[in-house]
Each structure stands twice: as structure tokens, then as C-alpha cells.
Amino acid sequence: MSSHRPLGLPASAAVAALLLAATGCAASDAEASVPVPGPPAAEAAVCRALAKELPGTVAGLARSGTEPESELTAAWGDAAIVLRCGVPRPEKMNDPQARAVEADGVNWLLELREGDGPRFTTTYRKAYVEVSLDERYAHDVGPLVDLAGPVKKAVPPSL
Numbered sequence: 001m002s003s004h005r006p007l008g009l010p011a012s013a014a015v016a017a018l019l020l021a022a023t024g025c026a027a028s029d030a031e032a033s034v035p036v037p038g039p040p041a042a043e044a045a046v047c048r049a050l051a052k053e054l055p056g057t058v059a060g061l062a063r064s065g066t067e068p069e070s071e072l073t074a075a076w077g078d079a080a081i082v083l084r085c086g087v088p089r090p091e092k093m094n095d096p097q098a099r100a101v102e103a104d105g106v107n108w109l110l111e112l113r114e115g116d117g118p119r120f121t122t123t124y125r126k127a128y129v130e131v132s133l134d135e136r137y138a139h140d141v142g143p144l145v146d147l148a149g150p151v152k153k154a155v156p157p158s159l
Contacts, residue, residue, distance in 0.1 A: 031065035032079035039086030043127040047072045047085035053150035059143045080134045081143050087130045090121050104148035125155045
């Protein structure tokens with residue numbers, strides 16, 4: 001995927017080329033089972049602020065419930081998009097060959113998962129925000145663009 005770049009390199013316009021039309025999937029009434037992170041108190045406070053900023057729709061999918069219910073987690077659609085705030089720093093961030101993307105001013109570590117869609121984790125922020133996408137979004141960072149504004153507003157940079 002040509003939009004990947006090593007962490008730390010300047011942001012590029014490659015994300016714009018990656019943006020594809022989001023699929024028009026209907027939201028499910030079922031709640032997604034989402035493990036709740038256990039961050040330190042300061043990070044949890046940042047995550048609670050993020051929860052207040054999260055949009056009702058991402059990539060055209062309506063927000064759905066999570067089980068257990070938590071301000072540290074959110075889902076859209078039939079768990080096609082799942083957000084967890086306050087996750088531990090991914091080991092992959094230690095890899096100098098790790099790939100990242102930038103979406104609307106927010107840097108994200110990219111982890112490709114076998115048999116599933118990509119997982120992205122914010123970099124250079126006071127709390128790590130993880131967004132897992134299902135296979136429908138294997139080549140679409142549109143959901144990250146929808147989440148960038150809330151992340152920028154609620155999760156301060158760590159630099």
C-alpha cells in the first residue's frame with residue numbers, strides 16, 4: 001500500500017489518495033464486545049474528554065453500543081469501526097520499520113492484521129487511541145479522518 005510511511009517522516013498527501021468512498025453499511029442494534037483498557041487516571045481523564053467529542057457517525061455508520069459500556073470505548077456500525085482509548089503503547093512503535101499514516105493532522109501507527117482489517121494507534125499523544133477497522137476498510141482511512149477532529153480537540157500532543 002503506497003500510503004504507508006515510516007514513523008517520524010513528514011506527513012504526505014498520500015492519505016488523500018487513499019480516501020475512498022465509505023461503504024454505506026447499516027448499523028446494527030447489537031452491542032459490540034469491546035475489551036476496556038485500564039489506563040492511569042490522567043489518561044482516563046483524557047479519554048473521558050474524548051468520549052464527549054466523538055461523532056454520532058463515522059464513515060456513514062451510526063454509533064452503536066459497546067459491551068461492557070465504557071467511556072473508554074466506542075463502536076460504529078456492526079463493530080466495523082471500534083475505538084479504544086487509553087490502550088498501552090503498542091510494541092510495534094519500537095520498530096523502526098513501522099508504518100504510519102497521517103489523517104487530518106493526526107498521526108497513526110498502522111498494524112495490518114491477518115484475516116481482519118487494519119488497526120491504527122495514535123502517536124505523539126497524551127493517551128493512545130486505538131481504532132480497529134474491519135476488512136471493509138482495508139484500503140480506506142476515511143474513518144480516521146472522521147475521528148481526527150475529536151482526537152485533536154481532546155487528546156493533547158505529548159511533545
